[in-house]
Amino acid sequence: MTSPDPVLRVLVVDDSNTIRRSAEMFLKQGGHEVLLAEDGYDALGKVVDFEPHLVFCDILMPRLDGYQTCTIIKRNPHFANVPVVMLSSKDGVFDKARGRMAGAQDYLTKPFTKEQLLQAVAQLASTLRGG
Template sequence: MTMTTQPTVLKIMVIDDSSTIRRSAEIFLTQAGYQVVLADDGFDALAKINDHHPSLVFCDILMPRLDGYQTCALIKKSAKFHTTPVVMLSSKDGLFDRARGAMVGSSAYLTKPFSKDSLLAAVREHTAEAMSK
């Protein structure tokens, strides 16, 4: 029996104050073979990001305490995580939200409710460079 080396499992963080969104993202990502780290707001995410070193972060915009823009800006200002792609999640599909997300350093914008396909496409698109390192 030959031992095959397992490909590195990508770790993906999902930050959303809605347990429904967190749960559906977790199901889609786990089924696709990713490891998932969940956080229910920006503070929770910032506490967990150091321990888990996710390859990609999905971040809701409208959250209590620390909103998605502030959370994304803090991740991008961090010396350790400034290259980690952050995809903003929002139920609003406005130009202003997209522009503001881009200003704080987000890589992309996904409108909720997202489909399994759009979520996984975003993962593939934004983790390709992480896989090639």
């Protein structure tokens, strides 16, 4: 039996209220602290204030898309090691490659299940502990 995962602060960035609320419910059931942001600009302020261990970020958002948001987070030396997981309804090779170029660690296709979301958190938590 593995030891229980540590409580992580997770920021969920998505312009869809439904996606934000689903992710919040799943993550809280997994025992994590959750903060929500409606778009990239909202997310950037909350990254600074909240200092999340992990960020789930939608790609298609108004004002500042997920790629731009990820790039800005990764360019800040204080947050460069925070894993970012891109969320998208598209499951294309191009989208995944572009996410990696922006600095994303992983990619999750919407709609996601509770198991997929918590699995992504668990995988990244193990790299946080190891790193």
